[in-house]
Amino acid sequence: MFSLRGKTVLVTGASSGIGKQICITLAGQGAQLIITGRSTERLSETLQALAGEGHQMIPADLTDSALLAELVKGLPVLTGVVFCAGVITYLPAAFSNEAKIAEIFKVNYNSQIVLCQQILKAKKIAKGGALVFISSISSQLGVPGTLLYASSKAAVNAAVKVLAAELSSQKIRVNAIAPGIVRTPLLDTAKDIMEKERFDNAEKEYPLGYGEPADVANATVFYLADESKWATGNIMILDGGYTLK
Amino acid sequence: MEITVFVDNFANLFDETPKAEIGETTNFKGLEEWNSLLGLATVAMVDEHYGVRVSGDEIKDAQTVTDLFELVKQKSAGNK
Numbered sequence: 467m468f469s470l471r472g473k474t475v476l477v478t479g480a481s482s483g484i485g486k487q488i489c490i491t492l493a494g495q496g497a498q499l500i501i502t503g504r505s506t507e508r509l510s511e512t513l514q515a516l517a518g519e520g521h522q523m524i525p526a527d528l529t530d531s532a533l534l535a536e537l538v539k540g541l542p543v544l545t546g547v548v549f550c551a552g553v554i555t556y557l558p559a560a561f562s563n564e565a566k567i568a569e570i571f572k573v574n575y576n577s578q579i580v581l582c583q584q585i586l587k588a589k590k591i592a593k594g595g596a597l598v599f600i601s602s603i604s605s606q607l608g609v610p611g612t613l614l615y616a617s618s619k620a621a622v623n624a625a626v627k628v629l630a631a632e633l634s635s636q637k638i639r640v641n642a643i644a645p646g647i648v649r650t651p652l653l654d655t656a657k658d659i660m661e662k663e664r665f666d667n668a669e670k671e672y673p674l675g676y677g678e679p680a681d682v683a684n685a686t687v688f689y690l691a692d693e694s695k696w697a698t699g700n701i702m703i704l705d706g707g708y709t710l711k
Numbered sequence: 712m713e714i715t716v717f718v719d720n721f722a723n724l725f726d727e728t729p730k731a732e733i734g735e736t737t738n739f740k741g742l743e744e745w746n747s748l749l750g751l752a753t754v755a756m757v758d759e760h761y762g763v764r765v766s767g768d769e770i771k772d773a774q775t776v777t778d779l780f781e782l783v784k785q786k787s788a789g790n791k
């Protein structure tokens with residue numbers, strides 16, 4: 467079950483945290499990967515950790531349209547894409563000004579959707595392919611301070627539904643995974659802004675504790691594999707039971 | 712950097728607490744209105760007005776508004 471042999475998958479945000487683990491897990495299931503992120507150094511570390519041969523890395527800041535176009539030009543025809551690049555900020559509404567909106571949306575929404583658009587335009591996603599967006603549970607909650615982050619992920623959720631409908635005629639499936647808190651370098655921002663103590667205490671709100679990158683990676687395998695051929699337009703909540711209460 | 716301006720910027724973050732109740736020696740975390748969102752607002756205000764980043768733990772370690780001011784002053788001096 468869930469073999470990815472014969473699949474060619476592009477992963478964004480591959481240089482760190484969840485994206486890095488997704489690459490390691492997908493390669494372990496037999497996929498050929500093209501990995502991207504900004505840091506060449508950390509991308510190389512991911513590349514070295516991958517099982518199998520023939521994987522490729524293409525470093526790019528996806529908010530730079532020239533680099534994004536260059537990336538798409540270099541792509542083979544794909545059977546899957548994992549959109550995992552993202553940034554976080556914690557700002558009260560009164561400080562979420564236009565510049566901050568642009569800063570967050572530029573990465574979390576615009577860059578991922580433009581990448582998707584260009585891949586579609588270049589016809590670089592095969593029939594029967596799968597797109598997976600890494601959203602966040604905060605897109606469906608009301609956590610104070612997350613106005614911009616949560617909205618950017620809610621925009622991604624909406625895009626997933628529309629894309630799923632539009633691409634169904636080509637049997638291309640589009641799904642999102644909405645994780646709760648997963649321990650990654652992204653959370654250093656949270657820990658820095660919050661208070662370490664409060665951050666650690668918040669884990670008690672998670673019946674199964676905070677998640678690990680592998681938890682998200684395993685769910686990604688499911689959506690990329692042919693076994694999930696009937697699943698599209700889903701937003702999978704993956705949060706250790708956090709939203710049960 | 713003027714402490715009076717800093718106190719004013721800080722006091723402006725509050726909605727319920729009268730400005731007169733917030734001065735240089737105020738133990739701000741003892742104020743009834745103080746909460747984690749005001750902690751985020753403090754980080755954002757310091758970033759916007761003084762161009763430096765303070766952490767949640769640094770705010771936790773500060774007792775009075777003057778402590779906060781000294782922290783920001785020290786950080787912005789380090790930036791130059």
Ligand SMILES: NC(=O)c1ccc[n+]([C@@H]2O[C@H](COP(=O)([O-])OP(=O)(O)OC[C@H]3O[C@@H](n4cnc5c(N)ncnc54)[C@H](OP(=O)(O)O)[C@@H]3O)[C@@H](O)[C@H]2O)c1
Nearest residue numbers: 479481482483484503504505528551552602647648650652
């Ligand atoms: N950790 C959590 O608790 C959590 C929960 C829910 C959802 N998520 C989502 O999961 C995804 C991965 O998060 P993470 O925790 O693994 O974060 P992370 O460790 O900080 O990794 C973020 C990744 O995004 C890439 N990235 C950021 N800005 C970019 C840009 N302008 N162009 C290209 N790549 C860019 C980074 O590349 P460089 O480092 O090379 O710049 C890095 O590979 C994000 O979309 C996040 O919103 C995380």
